[in-house]
Amino acid sequence: MEGVGEEEMEGVDHLAHERNKSEFDVDAMKIVWAGSPHAFDVSDRISKLVASDPGFRKDNRSTLSRKELFKNTLRKAAYAWKTIVDLRLSEEEAAKLRFYVDEPAFTDLHWGMFIPAIKGQGTEEQQQKWLPLAYKMQIIGCYAQTELGHGSNVQGLETTATFDSQTDEFIIHSPTLTSSKWWPGGLGKVATHAIAYARLIVGGREHGVHGFIVQLRSLEDHSPLLGITVGDIGMKFGNGAYNTMDNGVLQFDHVRIPRNQMLMRVSQVTCEGKYKQSDVPRQLVYGTMVYVRQTIVADASCALSRAVCIATRYSAVRRQFGSQNGGPETQVIDYKTQQSRLFPLLASAYAFRFIGEWLKWLYADVTQRLQANDFSTLPEAHACTAGLKSLTTTATADGIEECRKLCGGHGYLCSSGLPELFAVYVPACTYEGDNTVLLLQVARFLMKTVSQLGSRLSSKKPVGTIAYMTRVEHLMQCRCGVQRGFAELSADLVEAAVAHCQLIVVSKFIEKLQQEIPGKGVKQQLEVLCNIYALFLLHKHQGDFLSTGCITPKHAALANDELRSLYSQVRPNAIALVDAFNYTDHYLGSILGCYDGNVYPKLYEAAWKDPLNESVVPDGYHLYIRPLLKQEIRTARL
Numbered sequence: 001m002e003g004v005g006e007e008e009m010e011g012v013d014h015l016a017h018e019r020n021k022s023e024f025d026v027d028a029m030k031i032v033w034a035g036s037p038h039a040f041d042v043s044d045r046i047s048k049l050v051a052s053d054p055g056f057r058k059d060n061r062s063t064l065s066r067k068e069l070f071k072n073t074l075r076k077a078a079y080a081w082k083t084i085v086d087l088r089l090s091e092e093e094a095a096k097l098r099f100y101v102d103e104p105a106f107t108d109l110h111w112g113m114f115i116p117a118i119k120g121q122g123t124e125e126q127q128q129k130w131l132p133l134a135y136k137m138q139i140i141g142c143y144a145q146t147e148l149g150h151g152s153n154v155q156g157l158e159t160t161a162t163f164d165s166q167t168d169e170f171i172i173h174s175p176t177l178t179s180s181k182w183w184p185g186g187l188g189k190v191a192t193h194a195i196a197y198a199r200l201i202v203g204g205r206e207h208g209v210h211g212f213i214v215q216l217r218s219l220e221d222h223s224p225l226l227g228i229t230v231g232d233i234g235m236k237f238g239n240g241a242y243n244t245m246d247n248g249v250l251q252f253d254h255v256r257i258p259r260n261q262m263l264m265r266v267s268q269v270t271c272e273g274k275y276k277q278s279d280v281p282r283q284l285v286y287g288t289m290v291y292v293r294q295t296i297v298a299d300a301s302c303a304l305s306r307a308v309c310i311a312t313r314y315s316a317v318r319r320q321f322g323s324q325n326g327g328p329e330t331q332v333i334d335y336k337t338q339q340s341r342l343f344p345l346l347a348s349a350y351a352f353r354f355i356g357e358w359l360k361w362l363y364a365d366v367t368q369r370l371q372a373n374d375f376s377t378l379p380e381a382h383a384c385t386a387g388l389k390s391l392t393t394t395a396t397a398d399g400i401e402e403c404r405k406l407c408g409g410h411g412y413l414c415s416s417g418l419p420e421l422f423a424v425y426v427p428a429c430t431y432e433g434d435n436t437v438l439l440l441q442v443a444r445f446l447m448k449t450v451s452q453l454g455s456r457l458s459s460k461k462p463v464g465t466i467a468y469m470t471r472v473e474h475l476m477q478c479r480c481g482v483q484r485g486f487a488e489l490s491a492d493l494v495e496a497a498v499a500h501c502q503l504i505v506v507s508k509f510i511e512k513l514q515q516e517i518p519g520k521g522v523k524q525q526l527e528v529l530c531n532i533y534a535l536f537l538l539h540k541h542q543g544d545f546l547s548t549g550c551i552t553p554k555h556a557a558l559a560n561d562e563l564r565s566l567y568s569q570v571r572p573n574a575i576a577l578v579d580a581f582n583y584t585d586h587y588l589g590s591i592l593g594c595y596d597g598n599v600y601p602k603l604y605e606a607a608w609k610d611p612l613n614e615s616v617v618p619d620g621y622h623l624y625i626r627p628l629l630k631q632e633i634r635t636a637r638l
Ligand SMILES: CCCCCCCC/C=C\C/C=C/C(=O)SCCNC(=O)CCNC(=O)[C@H](O)C(C)(C)COP(=O)(O)OP(=O)(O)OC[C@H]1O[C@@H](n2cnc3c(N)ncnc32)[C@H](O)[C@@H]1OP(=O)(O)O
Pocket: 108, 109, 111, 112, 113, 143, 145, 146, 151, 152, 153, 154, 155, 185, 283, 284, 286, 287, 289, 290, 292, 295, 378, 379, 382, 430, 431, 432, 433, 434, 437, 438, 441, 444, 445, 448
């Protein structure tokens, strides 16, 4: 490395003056962020374990070819498993370890969808047979629902599962090109088994889409089983990024599986060929998606806080303009424009943390009720998971991109960590349900509720997240004709769905503040952030609030003044508020966001490590540059 002194690289905390300004107990805030002292302890321990182990190094991803990248992911997944087994980590610790390894891999689908699908939709007997194998990773599973021709429209899937009573088997078949399974993560190169979704046909009658456990590859030599065609679907957006995942294509050619491999908690097929439906609602076939949507909401705050941490630290390091008498220039974080873009994202990260916590509670509650055959809160749970998944992933993906811009030119470097973070995160707006399609589900739920408010026949009072509807006078009087005009009004209804979800986020943030929150100044900081979150939304949508007469122009102006004052209150605490996320430099993966703020020497050093700088004169000079310079281009072999 040229031109950088040792002392500039090591030991100096360039953000110490910022940390000294903070007005609250950062360690107490770390516990609030983690959720509990126990959660903090696990997260802190495991993140440090991963960061200190060279086996989990990740700084070379953007320079590897797809094949090298994928092999490296396989190595890391195997190494992570060995670490989990050797250290006898608990399930909670193991999940944290996979999280901090921070590389999309087949294991996400195995633990995140395959196992939950068996748990949620399998019978006791099926769980006893399959879960021990899956827990020990003696089989590796994926979730194969989406097809080339249909993703959002699950009822439109074309794969068939026809019952053969002669052999007591299902025949799984892909009748068309568009029925090829397409996208499932882990399917392309790794999974030995899939939960495959197919239209059930018994005795010539169709019974809709159901899940089946299908073995795909030999457990001896990994070759595809008879009738299975399987492979990877190819490179995806961004270098490195989600290309560590083997999203796959799969065709079935009359593949036979035993009858007991249909997931039979919701409905059953007997050996005589009788189709039986349990008392539970059919929608439970979609249960795994509800579970994963809830985990995606919980994870949104991690991705957003990571980007915000990088942009905040760098904004305190970066200086532009404003030097007085040869003194230092202004830190860009002191510009009001920078604050008005950055601090609402900081507030959103905290808001999403708490909404994720609340949604976990809601999901646990609905699961408990379902077990007791109480299905009353299922529609609300579906609407909340779908709507909040849509809201938080859209805001997080947009927020990561905004953080990149907040870091100016250096944000565009891979070493800022932000391009890869965006590329890995942005498909969350599509997978587990396209965000618009999911908002339409929320709109449908809201319209149904409104129509019931207007109906004299219904004695149901809205409760939970829709309880507020009884307080909105014009909704109470509404004879809802919207159901008929739903498609025509869908663009507006989607906006209403977003507003409904924002209301949930704001009210759960306020509820959080009503709890006891220990630690000097911690609650005050959270109050400031909560007010920023709410007022920023009000400011952004002031046109809607004004046009509906909910606020006056004077209110709008006051809100904006207040927002500016809140930004000034956050400013001295900004670095401490991102320190409270407790991210290691390994997890952040960003030179701009490194804890000590010593950005420039690290950027300089990293540039020299780029493979292009391995030689001073580049490969290709003699073929393409020299002939150009020597005006010999016509004779050169191009
Ligand atoms: C810590 C571990 C983390 C792991 C995370 C791993 C992440 C790895 C990354 C990626 C993995 C990605 C995986 C995938 O993408 S899997 C595929 C996901 N696919 C989708 O999400 C498809 C989206 N489409 C749907 O969900 C549905 O088809 C639909 C909801 C859009 C429409 O369904 P349809 O059958 O047409 O239903 P209707 O509209 O007719 O509705 C009927 C009725 O049912 C209600 N309803 C719909 N869905 C649900 C549900 N999930 N739960 C409960 N109820 C549901 C719907 O509201 C209607 O109700 P009604 O109005 O009262 O009649």
